[in-house]
Amino acid sequence: MNETTAPSVVNQNTSLILEIPDPVLRFKNTSIWYGANEAVKSVSMGIKNHAITAIIGPSGCGKSTLLRSINRMNDLIPDCHVTGNIYYHDNDIYDKNLDPVLLRRHIGMVFQKPNPFAKSIYQNIAWGAKINGYKGNLDQLVEESLRQAALWDEVKDKLHKSAFALSGGQQQRLCIARAIALKPDILLLDEPTSALDPISTAKIESLLEELKKFFTIIIVTHNMQQAGRISDYTAFMLTGDLVEYNETKKIFFNPTDERTESYISGRFG
Amino acid sequence: MKQTNAVDPKLCKRIHPVNRTIETILAATGIITIGVTIAIVFILGEESIIFFKHVSLRQFFTTFEWQPHIEKFGIWPLLNATITTSLFGMLVALPIGFFTAVFLAEYASNTIKRKIKPVLEILAGIPTVVFGYFALNFITPFLQLVFGKAVSVYNTASAGIAIGILLVPLVASLIEEALSAVPRHLREAAYAVGATKLEVTLGIVVPSALSGIIATILLALSRAFGETMIVAIAAGAGPAFTLNPFKSAETMTGHMARIAGGDLPYDSIDYQSLFAIALFLFFITFFLNLLGRSISKRYMEHYE
Amino acid sequence: MTRQHLAQELDSIRSQVLSMSLLIVENLRKARECVINSDPSLISEIKRTDLEIDALQLSIEDSVTMLIATQQPAARDLREMVALIKILDNLERIGDYAVHFAKASKILAEDPFPRPLDRLIRMSQTCETMLDEAIKAYLNQNESLAVASAEKDDVIDRDHKAFLNEILSLMVDNPARAGQAFKLIQTSTYLERLGDHVTNITEAIVFIITGEHKELNA
Numbered sequence: 013m014n015e016t017t018a019p020s021v022v023n024q025n026t027s028l029i030l031e032i033p034d035p036v037l038r039f040k041n042t043s044i045w046y047g048a049n050e051a052v053k054s055v056s057m058g059i060k061n062h063a064i065t066a067i068i069g070p071s072g073c074g075k076s077t078l079l080r081s082i083n084r085m086n087d088l089i090p091d092c093h094v095t096g097n098i099y100y101h102d103n104d105i106y107d108k109n110l111d112p113v114l115l116r117r118h119i120g121m122v123f124q125k126p127n128p129f130a131k132s133i134y135q136n137i138a139w140g141a142k143i144n145g146y147k148g149n150l151d152q153l154v155e156e157s158l159r160q161a162a163l164w165d166e167v168k169d170k171l172h173k174s175a176f177a178l179s180g181g182q183q184q185r186l187c188i189a190r191a192i193a194l195k196p197d198i199l200l201l202d203e204p205t206s207a208l209d210p211i212s213t214a215k216i217e218s219l220l221e222e223l224k225k226f227f228t229i230i231i232v233t234h235n236m237q238q239a240g241r242i243s244d245y246t247a248f249m250l251t252g253d254l255v256e257y258n259e260t261k262k263i264f265f266n267p268t269d270e271r272t273e274s275y276i277s278g279r280f281g
Numbered sequence: 282m283k284q285t286n287a288v289d290p291k292l293c294k295r296i297h298p299v300n301r302t303i304e305t306i307l308a309a310t311g312i313i314t315i316g317v318t319i320a321i322v323f324i325l326g327e328e329s330i331i332f333f334k335h336v337s338l339r340q341f342f343t344t345f346e347w348q349p350h351i352e353k354f355g356i357w358p359l360l361n362a363t364i365t366t367s368l369f370g371m372l373v374a375l376p377i378g379f380f381t382a383v384f385l386a387e388y389a390s391n392t393i394k395r396k397i398k399p400v401l402e403i404l405a406g407i408p409t410v411v412f413g414y415f416a417l418n419f420i421t422p423f424l425q426l427v428f429g430k431a432v433s434v435y436n437t438a439s440a441g442i443a444i445g446i447l448l449v450p451l452v453a454s455l456i457e458e459a460l461s462a463v464p465r466h467l468r469e470a471a472y473a474v475g476a477t478k479l480e481v482t483l484g485i486v487v488p489s490a491l492s493g494i495i496a497t498i499l500l501a502l503s504r505a506f507g508e509t510m511i512v513a514i515a516a517g518a519g520p521a522f523t524l525n526p527f528k529s530a531e532t533m534t535g536h537m538a539r540i541a542g543g544d545l546p547y548d549s550i551d552y553q554s555l556f557a558i559a560l561f562l563f564f565i566t567f568f569l570n571l572l573g574r575s576i577s578k579r580y581m582e583h584y585e
Numbered sequence: 586m587t588r589q590h591l592a593q594e595l596d597s598i599r600s601q602v603l604s605m606s607l608l609i610v611e612n613l614r615k616a617r618e619c620v621i622n623s624d625p626s627l628i629s630e631i632k633r634t635d636l637e638i639d640a641l642q643l644s645i646e647d648s649v650t651m652l653i654a655t656q657q658p659a660a661r662d663l664r665e666m667v668a669l670i671k672i673l674d675n676l677e678r679i680g681d682y683a684v685h686f687a688k689a690s691k692i693l694a695e696d697p698f699p700r701p702l703d704r705l706i707r708m709s710q711t712c713e714t715m716l717d718e719a720i721k722a723y724l725n726q727n728e729s730l731a732v733a734s735a736e737k738d739d740v741i742d743r744d745h746k747a748f749l750n751e752i753l754s755l756m757v758d759n760p761a762r763a764g765q766a767f768k769l770i771q772t773s774t775y776l777e778r779l780g781d782h783v784t785n786i787t788e789a790i791v792f793i794i795t796g797e798h799k800e801l802n803a
Binding site: 236242279 | 662
Binding site: 090 | 390391464466467468469470471472473474475476477481484485488489
């Protein structure tokens with residue numbers, strides 16, 4: 013019924029891409045290349061402040077690549093480069109005078125697999141603060157971050173135990189605590205629950221809904237239902253193209269593009 | 282369910298002659314390795330027991346003179362020389378090896394890696410006798426140039442430095458392996474909280490690879506203790522208890538090589554003393570290996 | 586194409602909806618025959634079929650609910666399943682009205698009506714056409730057919746009004762027939778309602794196709 017091999021249309025179809033007024037982050041004809049391979053094709057979209065934006069799409073559609081371009085994590089990949097622009101407020105993220113290390117203090121990230129440092133729970137949070145020259149009360153910062161990540165009650169008695177002693181779901185919340193300890197502006201999450209069980213997933217989802225009061229959240233997920241449950245805006249990507257971007261309820265209830273429709277209703281991907 | 286004892290032929294156990302044979306061969310090779318080790322310990326032990334019937338453990342471990350012809354068997358002059366050469370070896374090998382490893386694992390591009398790694402392999406392939414003469418003909422004159430007449434022609438410092446150079450490839454490649462084994466996602470996590478490359482390397486990667494690094498140090502140390510040819514050539518002949526690394530002194534291995542090379546009568550006390558030294562050396566390296574293993578085991582289990 | 590299971594289940598649900606509506610159409614036809622011939626003999630048969638229709642409604646509804654629970658439908662699939670619940674509800678009511686329509690034959694059998702009942706008959710025919718079109722619109726996901734079906738509701742409304750006037754003038758001329766006339770007014774009202782229920786179904790179909798709620802009987 014739905015051909016995944018449909019010719020890729022120009023994605024700057026305005027009716028398909030929602031205009032976000034006054035976005036905190038803005039992609040402008042952003043293309044991301046691995047060598048000569050264009051993994052993300054001229055994406056233009058804005059990200060709403062203090063909302064959860066989900067990027068969905070089948071494996072290999074470029075959603076993680078797009079996410080990792082925001083905090084310049086792709087810099088770590090030798091032959092990856094970005095054309096077009098990404099603006100964080102009014103700063104071009106790829107301006108040659110912009111320091112990616114400083115950028116990452118404003119744009120935090122949580123990864124697919126829980127990846128706490130080989131340190132204590134306390135140090136996992138304190139380390140980032142220390143290297144960033146935090147001068148305040150570390151104990152207080154650790155507690156505050158753990159509370160915000162809904163983990164404090166579970167770990168307050170073992171702060172100096174290894175982070176590896178925690179369960180996968182707890183480790184992931186620790187990683188969220190570690191990210192928000194820096195008080196970033198934007199929080200990027202790259203399939204944060206794909207390695208977790210449903211209960212841990214539900215905990216993280218409700219946590220994210222809490223956190224959007226304080227942060228702008230962008231989440232990449234291959235779990236469509238998750239995008240539907242927690243996000244305010246959803247972007248659907250397919251083979252590097254941004255196919256459709258709109259309010260989540262619109263995307264999940266009545267998408268405009270045929271390909272979005274068949275992906276959302278699970279016809280492919 | 283049928284109430285019979287017969288198993289359906291489709292599910293019946295089969296006989297695999299080939300599998301059996303291969304399993305047996307594999308088991309046999311394993312047993313051979315263990316058997317050889319036991320045999321070595323047994324031979325060392327047997328001769329050592331005879332030796333220790335003549336010489337007390339007390340004399341062996343607490344006196345400071347090793348003169349077999351006058352029946353003085355204090356291990357300390359030999360042990361001290363071994364410790365000195367090993368110490369110099371580690372002082373050279375650890376920093377150079379560590380920084381090479383960090384450079385290779387974290388900083389070098391793939392092209393540079395491809396150029397440096399073969400060089401290290403060549404270095405690792407040089408026969409130790411070459412290092413011995415390199416110590417004698419290059420390092421010692423160089424030390425004499427810097428420190429003057431205080432440096433003897435044969436000295437432990439020179440041999441130790443050569444051991445260090447010998448160990449650089451080993452240390453570098455093992456530490457590099459340990460650093461590379463640190464999962465990529467840990468590095469990413471560190472970058473994501475705004476760490477610089479140096480902070481990521483020293484703050485996250487190195488501590489995460491600590492078990493591998495410690496194991497490497499212990500392995501290098503046991504190699505240094507056991508190194509023979511370099512010390513036989515460059516450290517000097519004749520046991521001497523001295524804390525001055527510029528003086529000549531004979532290590533345990535050096536002594537064994539020299540004495541065993543001569544025509545010693547079997548079942549003489551001199552001959553048996555070699556076995557006692559060897560057994561002692563065996564215990565030291567065995568202990569170091571064991572320690573290294575238990576350390577890496579203790580920390581390794583954190584990464585799947 | 587993934588989600589074979591969902592697709593198969595939906596297909597089977599659609600064909601069950603088709604069978605349900607065919608039974609209703611069949612009942613409508615039989616009811617009309619009863620009325621035309623003033624012969625209530627088919628009523629028990631019609632009632633039996635209506636029980637079948639009711640049972641079918643519940644079983645399809647359960648299938649839809651189960652599908653929502655197990656398949657997490659989204660977008661059009663979800664809209665279809667939600668709309669189906671509404672469609673089934675309306676179909677069931679339509680089935681009931683068909684039974685009520687048939688019951689008019691009882692009064693006519695007791696005492697033949699002096700005037701032709703053409704308008705009433707025509708209303709029932711229009712209802713049948715509307716229902717037929719609505720179901721076709723659903724099965725083919727054809728929006729314009731759904732709209733066309735709904736538009737016919739106006740014809741029913743006009744016939745209903747005209748029929749009421751006829752009956753009223755008869756009652757003025759012949760007050761003794763007031764009781765029978767009242768029953769016929771009721772019957773006509775049932776058919777008028779039936780048209781409204783078909784309109785509801787067409788609105789649900791348009792919702793499945795477009796995702797929008799449109800008033801079709803304005």
